[in-house]
Amino acid sequence: MPDQDTIVQEEQLETKIAALFALLSDLYSTDDLLVKAGKLNVLDALDSNKINQKLIALQKIVLDNPTLDKLPSGNNAKLELMQHLEDELVSQQAEKMAKKRVEKRISDKLAEKEHQYLKQLRKEIIKSESKDEFSSSPQVLKKELELESLEANSLNVSALNLVSPQKIEEIVGQQEGVKALLSKLQSPYPQHLIIYGPPGVGKTTAARLALEVAKSKGSSPFSKKANFVEVDATTLRWDPREITNPLLGSVHDPIYQGAKGKLSQAGIPEPKLGLVTEAHGGVLFIDEIGELDPELQNKLLKVLEDKRVQFDSSYFEQSDKKVPDYIKKLFASGAPADFILIGATTRTPQEINPALRSRTSSVFFEPLTKDKIKKIVQQAALKLDFNFEDKAVEKISDYTSEGRTAINLLLDAYNLALYHDDNRITGEQVEEAAKLRRMTLINRGQVTSEGKIGRVLGLGVNGFLGSLLEVEAVVFPAATEGQGKIKFNQTAGDMTQDSVFNAATIVRKKTGKDLQNYDLHVNLVGGAKVDGPSAGTAIAVAIISALEEIPVKQDVAVTGEISLQGDIKAVGGVREKIYGAYQAEMSEVLIPQENKTDFSIDDRLKITMVENIDDVLTRMLITKV
Numbered sequence: 068m069p070d071q072d073t074i075v076q077e078e079q080l081e082t083k084i085a086a087l088f089a090l091l092s093d094l095y096s097t098d099d100l101l102v103k104a105g106k107l108n109v110l111d112a113l114d115s116n117k118i119n120q121k122l123i124a125l126q127k128i129v130l131d132n133p134t135l136d137k138l139p140s141g142n143n144a145k146l147e148l149m150q151h152l153e154d155e156l157v158s159q160q161a162e163k164m165a166k167k168r169v170e171k172r173i174s175d176k177l178a179e180k181e182h183q184y185l186k187q188l189r190k191e192i193i194k195s196e197s198k199d200e201f202s203s204s205p206q207v208l209k210k211e212l213e214l215e216s217l218e219a220n221s222l223n224v225s226a227l228n229l230v231s232p233q234k235i236e237e238i239v240g241q242q243e244g245v246k247a248l249l250s251k252l253q254s255p256y257p258q259h260l261i262i263y264g265p266p267g268v269g270k271t272t273a274a275r276l277a278l279e280v281a282k283s284k285g286s287s288p289f290s291k292k293a294n295f296v297e298v299d300a301t302t303l304r305w306d307p308r309e310i311t312n313p314l315l316g317s318v319h320d321p322i323y324q325g326a327k328g329k330l331s332q333a334g335i336p337e338p339k340l341g342l343v344t345e346a347h348g349g350v351l352f353i354d355e356i357g358e359l360d361p362e363l364q365n366k367l368l369k370v371l372e373d374k375r376v377q378f379d380s381s382y383f384e385q386s387d388k389k390v391p392d393y394i395k396k397l398f399a400s401g402a403p404a405d406f407i408l409i410g411a412t413t414r415t416p417q418e419i420n421p422a423l424r425s426r427t428s429s430v431f432f433e434p435l436t437k438d439k440i441k442k443i444v445q446q447a448a449l450k451l452d453f454n455f456e457d458k459a460v461e462k463i464s465d466y467t468s469e470g471r472t473a474i475n476l477l478l479d480a481y482n483l484a485l486y487h488d489d490n491r492i493t494g495e496q497v498e499e500a501a502k503l504r505r506m507t508l509i510n511r512g513q514v515t516s517e518g519k520i521g522r523v524l525g526l527g528v529n530g531f532l533g534s535l536l537e538v539e540a541v542v543f544p545a546a547t548e549g550q551g552k553i554k555f556n557q558t559a560g561d562m563t564q565d566s567v568f569n570a571a572t573i574v575r576k577k578t579g580k581d582l583q584n585y586d587l588h589v590n591l592v593g594g595a596k597v598d599g600p601s602a603g604t605a606i607a608v609a610i611i612s613a614l615e616e617i618p619v620k621q622d623v624a625v626t627g628e629i630s631l632q633g634d635i636k637a638v639g640g641v642r643e644k645i646y647g648a649y650q651a652e653m654s655e656v657l658i659p660q661e662n663k664t665d666f667s668i669d670d671r672l673k674i675t676m677v678e679n680i681d682d683v684l685t686r687m688l689i690t691k692v
């Protein structure tokens with residue numbers, strides 16, 4: 068029989084064990100406790116009446132140790148063990164409560180953030196939906212309605228779009244260029260590039276269509292939604308203070324936003340995203356990239372490198388609670404601008420900023436020959452679904468070597484045919500359309516190795532296009548010596564008049580003949596208007612040729628101002644003029660030595676630098692003066 072003390076101690080142990088089990092079930096849910104007991108193989112022990120077995124189960128569960136199968140001997144030692152288990156349970160409980168508290172704080176914080184976010188979102192929506200009292204005025208609503216009805220009425224199906232290539236295979240005469248373009252763009256790692264070539268030969272159209280091809284390739288990083296964003300560098304306006312910068316984006320500081328702007332009233336600067344961000348994930352096409360302001364080019368290069376564009380404003384306050392989150396984000400981390408740059412230029416690679424050139428690969432588009440122009444016109448005429456004479460196509464190719472101009476001339480002739488109730492486009496209609504556009508035939512086929520007296524081929528430039536300028540001079544002995552008359556066409560411009568007078572002095576120096584003893588007529592064929600003294604040299608050569616009756620070579624063209632000393636001075640548009648001479652199939656072109664840095668030598672035709680009238684006469688006259 069156990070003595071009284073032992074009974075009391077056992078009762079104490081039982082009470083303590085019950086208390087510990089109560090603590091345990093506070094710590095774990097019943098299910099969790101059963102699972103844990105199952106894993107530790109003590110489920111039976113929990114139900115047992117034997118104190119020791121219960122204590123062993125308790126020990127295993129609390130200390131999470133399945134190997135603790137023994138108990139210390141002696142009741143005191145057991146009481147100490149239970150004290151230890153109780154401490155352990157208390158500390159586990161404390162840990163659990165601490166965790167709970169932290170979790171609660173986290174979920175409170177989350178709820179608060181969500182609430183703020185929803186509030187902000189609601190504000191934005193209300194702002195965009197709501198009309199202030201000004202914009203809901205009857206006058207403004209009426210204007211809005213008028214504008215909407217105008218928009219709904221659009222009838223402008225662009226004819227140019229209709230007849231332009233819709234597939235890359237329809238680009239004519241640029242096989243090499245298109246191959247290079249496609250290979251660089253449809254790769255899994257597309258490259259930035261610049262397309263070099265004359266105007267109107269399909270650079271923009273090919274770039275746009277090449278992106279479509281790239282999008283259809285599974286390995287391309289361009290998604291189906293990738294944008295083709297197009298901008299012309301010659302019309303891009305920007306302000307170095309970054310008040311306006313449509314290319315890169317700008318920050319509208321509050322003082323510039325106008326009194327009505329909500330953000331401006333709150334003194335908040337607002338970043339306006341630029342084309343580089345609109346092109347994110349796609350292509351940014353910059354036409355005439357060579358004309359882009361050098362400072363803007365440097366900024367663009369930085370964006371290309373960072374693939375982001377950053378904003379800055381002295382009005383921005385990070386801590387200002389009124390500043391919307393999206394504005395804070397834009398100031399903190401900028402806007403994305405990860406795109407492929409395609410530039411197009413009529414310049415040569417040497418004339419492009421070296422930093423830009425080194426980051427882009429080069430693609431070359433060729434000038435279009437007469438045959439290619441005919442093919443472009445035929446292709447477009449078929450899309451118009453209208454009859455046309457072969458002569459019409461032939462005629463168009465006589466007027467231009469630019470694809471775009473050819474298409475426009477075709478469309479003009481088409482409109483004229485409709486106007487005349489004709490069911491086909493004829494050669495005459497093309498001529499009529501060309502006349503209305505003030506176009507002249509291009510000088511293909513003028514080249515002849517035979518010399519001509521008093522006829523010199525000079526060079527003119529119109530926009531980006533250089534062309535031949537035909538200068539004629541005729542002289543007769545004056546009826547009365549010393550009273551000769553000089554005549555020239557008035558339409559040719561004041562500068563031409565000066566050029567003729569300068570030429571008269573040179574002629575006297577070179578030939579010893581006084582022009583006052585002759586009637587002289589100088590003519591710029593076709594009433595060409597010359598803005599500048601650049602025809603001076605050609606005029607002098609024409610007069611000398613006429614006076615001395617020495618023929619002038621007809622496959623050599625010249626440009627240059629002439630001084631009273633007979634020096635050939637620099638002129639503008641040399642690059643375009645050289646290209647014009649090439650197109651007109653000249654074999655040599657004479658350029659002022661002073662212009663030698665304005666162009667790069669190409670091997671398409673012979674370019675000779677000239678310093679004075681003697682250099683020119685040696686190369687242009689068939690025999691010596």
Ligand SMILES: Nc1ncnc2c1ncn2[C@@H]1O[C@H](COP(=O)(O)OP(=O)(O)OP(=O)(O)O)[C@@H](O)[C@H]1O
Nearest residue numbers: 231238239266267268269270271272443470471474
């Ligand atoms: N090689 C070509 N093949 C087919 N069509 C062409 C070609 N070149 C030009 N075109 C026609 O002319 C239009 C204008 O061409 P596009 O704008 O692509 O030329 P571009 O070289 O980019 O000219 P620019 O340098 O002046 O911008 C095209 O929409 C197309 O109808």
